[in-house]
Every structure is written in structure tokens, then in C-alpha cells.
Amino acid sequence: MKLDIFTEIQDPGPRQAEREHARFTQAIEQAKLADELGYDCWWQVEHHGADEFSLSSAPELLLTAISQQTNRLRLGHSAVLAPAKFNHPIRIAERAATLDQLSNGRLEMGLTRSTIPEWRLFGIDPADARTQTQQAFEMVPRMWTEELFSYQSEFFDIRDVPVRPKPVQTPHPPLWQAAASPPAFEEAGKRGVGVLGTTLWEPIERVRRLIGLYRDASAACRNPVGAFQNEQVAFFTFVHCADTDEEAMRHGAATAAAWYTVKALTFFDAKTMFLEAMARGEEAMKDPANLTGQFVRDDLTAAPTEAQLVIGRLLEGEQVPDDEIFEALNQQDSLIVGSPDTCRKKLRAYADLGVDRLMCFHQVGSLPHDQVMKSMRLIGELIPEFAS
Numbered sequence: 570m571k572l573d574i575f576t577e578i579q580d581p582g583p584r585q586a587e588r589e590h591a592r593f594t595q596a597i598e599q600a601k602l603a604d605e606l607g608y609d610c611w612w613q614v615e616h617h618g619a620d621e622f623s624l625s626s627a628p629e630l631l632l633t634a635i636s637q638q639t640n641r642l643r644l645g646h647s648a649v650l651a652p653a654k655f656n657h658p659i660r661i662a663e664r665a666a667t668l669d670q671l672s673n674g675r676l677e678m679g680l681t682r683s684t685i686p687e688w689r690l691f692g693i694d695p696a697d698a699r700t701q702t703q704q705a706f707e708m709v710p711r712m713w714t715e716e717l718f719s720y721q722s723e724f725f726d727i728r729d730v731p732v733r734p735k736p737v738q739t740p741h742p743p744l745w746q747a748a749a750s751p752p753a754f755e756e757a758g759k760r761g762v763g764v765l766g767t768t769l770w771e772p773i774e775r776v777r778r779l780i781g782l783y784r785d786a787s788a789a790c791r792n793p794v795g796a797f798q799n800e801q802v803a804f805f806t807f808v809h810c811a812d813t814d815e816e817a818m819r820h821g822a823a824t825a826a827a828w829y830t831v832k833a834l835t836f837f838d839a840k841t842m843f844l845e846a847m848a849r850g851e852e853a854m855k856d857p858a859n860l861t862g863q864f865v866r867d868d869l870t871a872a873p874t875e876a877q878l879v880i881g882r883l884l885e886g887e888q889v890p891d892d893e894i895f896e897a898l899n900q901q902d903s904l905i906v907g908s909p910d911t912c913r914k915k916l917r918a919y920a921d922l923g924v925d926r927l928m929c930f931h932q933v934g935s936l937p938h939d940q941v942m943k944s945m946r947l948i949g950e951l952i953p954e955f956a957s
Contacts, residue, residue, distance in 0.1 A: 570916070570919065570920040570924055570925060570926065570927055570955045570956075571609040571610070571925065571926045571927070571955070571956065572608055572609065572916075572926075572927055572929060572948065572949075572951070572952050572955060573608055573609050573610040573611070573612055573645070573803070573926050573927065573928040573929065574599070574600070574603045574608050574610070574611045574612065574928065574929055574931065574945070575612045575614075575647070575805035575928035575929065575930045576596060576599070576611070576612070576613060576614070576625070576930070576931075576932050577614050577616070577622065577623040577624075577625055577930075577932070578592050578593065578596055578623060578624040578625045578631070578932070579592075579621065579622060579623060579624070579829075579932060579933060579934060580592050580621050580624055581621050581828060581934055581935045582621065582935070584621075589624065591938075592624055593624070593631065595932075595938045595941075596631065596635075596932070597631075597634060597635060597638055598938075598942070599931070599932065599938075599941060599942065599945065600635040600638065600639055600642065601638050601639060602942060602945055602946070602949075603639075603642055603945060603949075604638075604639035604640060604641060604642040606945065606946065606949030606952065607949060607952045607953070607956075608642065608929075608945075608949065608952065609642075609643060609926065610642065610643035610644070610645045610677055610926065610928075611632070611635060611639075611642055611643070611644055611645060612645035612646075612647040612677075612765075612803075612805070612928050613625055613628035613631055613632050613644075613645065613646060613647065614628060614647055614648075615628050615646070615648065615649060615650050616687070616836075617650075617655075617687055617690055617691070618686065618687065618690050619836055621832070622832045622833070622836050623836075628646055629646065629664050629665075629668060632644045632646060632668055632672075633667075633668055633671055633672075636668065636671050636672035636675065637671070641675075642675070643675045643676070643677055644668065644672055644675050644676055644677065645676075645677040645678075645679070645745075646665070646668075646676070646677070646678050646679060647677075647679045647745065647747060647765050647928075648678075648679030648680050648681040648745060648746065648747040648765060649661050649665075649678065649679065649680050649681070650681060650682075650683045650687065651680040651681060651682055651683075651701060651702040651705040651706070652682060652683065652688070652691075652693050652697065652698045652701040652702060652705075653701055653705075653724060653725075654691045654692060654693050655683065655687070655691055655693070658704070658705045658708040658709055658712070658725070659712065659727070659730070659732060661680075661705065661709055662708075662709045662712035662713060662732050663732065663733075663734075665678050665709070665736070665742065666713060666732075666733075666734045666735055666736045667734060669736035669737050669738055669742055670734055670736070670737055672737075673737060674736070674737035674738045674742075676736065676738070676742040677742060677743050677745060678709075678742050678743070678744060678745065679744070679745035679746060679747050679762075679763075679765050680702060680705055680706055680709075680744070680745075680746060680747075681702070681746060681747035681748075682698040682699055682701075682702040683698065684837050684838065684842055685837075685838045685841055685842065686836065686837065686838050697724070700723075700724070701724055703760075704720075704722055704724065704725065706744070706746075706760055706762070706794040707720075707794050708720050708725075708727075709744075710740075710741050710744065710794060710795040710796055712732040713732075713735055713736050713740070713741040713742075714735075714740050714741060714796055715732075716731060717729045717730065717731055718730050718731075718732050740795075740796035740797065741795060741796060743763060743799045743801075744760075744762040744763065744794065744795045744799055745757075745762055745763040745764065745765050745799065745801075745803070746760065746762050746763070746764055746765065747765045747766075748764050748765065748766050748783075749766070749767065749842075750846040750849070751779065751782055751846075751850065751861045751864045751865065752846070752849050752850070752853065752861045754766065754779050754782045754783040754786070755782055755783070755786045755860050755861045756786075757783060757786070757787075758782070758783045758784070758785070758786025758787035758788075758789070758790060759786045759787075759789070759790055760790070760793065760794045761787065761790040761792070761793020761794060761795065761797075761798040761799065761800075762793070762794065762795065762798075762799050763799040763800070763801040763802070763803060763925075764783050764801075764802055764803065765803050765804075765805070765928075766779060766802075766803070766804045766805075767804060767805050767806065768804045768805070768806040768902075768903050768904075768919070769805075769806055769807060769829070769830070769833075769898070769903055769904060769930075770830070770876060770877075770880060770898070770903055771901075771903060772874050772876065772901035772902070772903065773901060773902045773903075773918060773919075773922070775868075776804065776919070776922060776924075777922050778864060778867065779864075780802050780922055780923055780924070782860055782861070782864050783802060784800075784802075784923075785860055786860055787800050801925040801926060802923065802924055802925050802926070803924070803925060803926035803927075803928055804919065804924055804926075804927060804928065805927075805928035805929075805930050806903065806904050806905055806927070806928075806929075806930060807822075807825070807826050807829065807904040807905070807906070807930045807933050808904070808905045808906070808912065808929040808930060808931055808944065808948060809822045809825070809905075809906045809931065809933070809936065809940075809944050810905075810906075810907070810908070810909060810912045810943075810944045810947040810948050811907070811908065811940070811943065811944065811947070812908065812909075812947075813907075813908050814906075814907040814908050814911055816908075817906050817907050817908070818906075820936060820937075820940050821934075821935065821936060822895070822906045822936075823891050823892050823894075823895035823896075824891050824934065824935070825933040825934035825935065825936050826891075826894065826895045826898060826904055826906070826933070826934075827889075827890075827891035827892075827894040827895055828891075828933075828934040828935070829933050829934055830880070830883070830894055830898070831883060831894075834880065834883055834884060839880075839884060840884045843884075849861070850862070850864075850865035850868075851865070853865060854866060874897075874900075874901050875897045875900060875901070876897040876898050876900070876901050876903060878897075879893065879894055879897040902915055902918060905929075909947050909948075909950065909951065912947070912948060912951070913951055913954070916951065916955060917955075920955055927955075929945075929948055931944050931945055931948075
């Protein structure tokens, strides 16, 4: 299992120009340290209108800056928002290939359809988002490998366009899909691309089942959208390592995890998102052969976890204490917090599930930069153990 870095560039509290600038300076310092310590890839999200939750609205620019300050660290865009009003497929291909050129072939690129608040912000019809994402998956790798590109659909009319530059990597950089629901895991597998998930609110047993769902769909893929099939599974989760379990808690790990949970549920309009996922799951259950349908049927027989109950209370507007949120997530191993020994055991659990890349989410909430750097160093010492 490779250990990577995942980041949102978070900046809690009222906006302060100096602190906002410091977040980007610190991110580059963290990326340089990740490069030195042997982390495999730096994954940068794309969000818009997220306020303090994420300053990462132009990730390709930050990744370009990081590419000039590092030597071996791979650069993951996790993930480009694919509907065309966010990013036209030609622009996706051009920017990504330019970054691959500037980094000497270190790009990993994901695509995703995004969620309701960002669709609303950019005037995107939710009914179009899934189709446009599929078409972007079809188009971008062809733009990278064909001299003249053409594509016609209800959304695009592109005829004999030379899309330049081409990537350094041949035939093209690895493709990924960000996924937050069983249907998305199945889609990623069927498309022949890697899957980028999160463990933050998932009990480890459900993570195992999501991996199984993806693996089954990937095994059945005969026509990947790219020139090759990427069969890797990656998950991100909150990771904070200190000398002892007690020190990790004194650093504010519980507060950071609770802050992220509340902010994420709010920003992503999680209540509506969960209802939509339930509706898709119910539709999938109508087909006995549907992989997602079987997954949902199994979900219905499982008792809710304490974390799921806590999240339900948050979605109903209840104020839940930080420690209670943290403990509920920690009990089901949804996050990795504590001493090196504690973190090693939790990392091993994910490696044993077959996770190919564990994306360590170190810079969360108000955790100070020096503690983030220390956590990165302590986890970095475990990299050789998991690489072997």
C-alpha cells in the first residue's frame, strides 16, 4: 500500500489575508517534505464557493507550483469537476497535459461530476452532470492520443481539432474517478479507471464491501475509457500522528475531525445527496444482476453504526459535541489518530483490505502547521514498511 497526501487547503475562521496566504506557503512546504519523506503522490481537490472548508479552487495552479519545488512526488488532481460549465473537456486535456509536461510526467488525473451546491453555483442541470462526466471520460484520453480529435453528442460538436500539448506519459496519465456512493464505485470499475473514495464516515467493513463492488465491476470491464485500465483503489482519511495517543488528542484531533465532519456535511448538502443515493440504490435493486443493487440489499440488513446515528443527528441540525463525533468515527476506524503504533495498526487494517493508496489527510481544520509537519514525518517513517 502506497501512502499519499490528500489536501483541501483549509482555513477555518473569519478570512484573514495573511493567514490565507500562509496556507498556500505551508502547503508547498508540506509538499516538499512529502517529496523528501517518500510519500508517493500529492492529491489536490477542486471546490468552488467552499469558503473556509477549501481554498483549493484552482488546484492545477497549486499543483504546477508544487511540480517546480519537488522531484519525484506524483501530482494528483482529485478530481477535475467534469461537467462542461465547470471545465470544458478540451481545457481539461490541455491543462492536464501541460502539467504533465512541466512535472516531467508525474500527473495522476481524476474526474468527478461534483455535487448539488456546485451545480447550482455554475448553473448546471443535475440531469446533465452524469452524461457529461461520462463523455469527458471518453474524450480526454482520446485528445491526448489522437492528432486530430472529433466528437459529436447532444452537448459537444468538435471536428478535427488538434489538441496540444500531449502528455509526457505514454499513452497518457492514469485516470481516476472520485466516488462517494456505491453506484459511483461501480461506475469507476465499469469505466476501467481507478477509484478515489473516503473512509471518513465509513465503517471499515463497508469499505471492504465498496472495494469488492469496485473490483467486481472492474473485472467485468472490457472497454476502458482510456488506452489502458487503471485498477487501483485509493481512499483518503484524516490522519494525525503524534508521539503518544494523548498528545494527538491534545493537539486538537477531536476538534479537527468534528469541524471537518460538520463543514463537509453542510457544504456538500449531504442530506439531499444521501436521499439521491438512496433513490439510485432503490432503482438498482430492481435488477437482480445489478452490483449496486446487491450492495444496497446488504446495506438494508445491517444495523446502523454509532457514527451513522451521529451523522443523522447532525443532518437534523442537532449540535453534537466534538468528542462524541470523534469517538463515534474512531470506534469504527474511520480515521487514523494517535501514536505511531496506533496509526500503524489502523493503516495495516486498510492495507489488509486491499487498498492500493491511502491518502493521508493531515492538514485538517485548525491543526497548526508544525503539528501537521510532525504528523507527516511520523507517518513517513512507516512508508517503507507498507511499501514492502
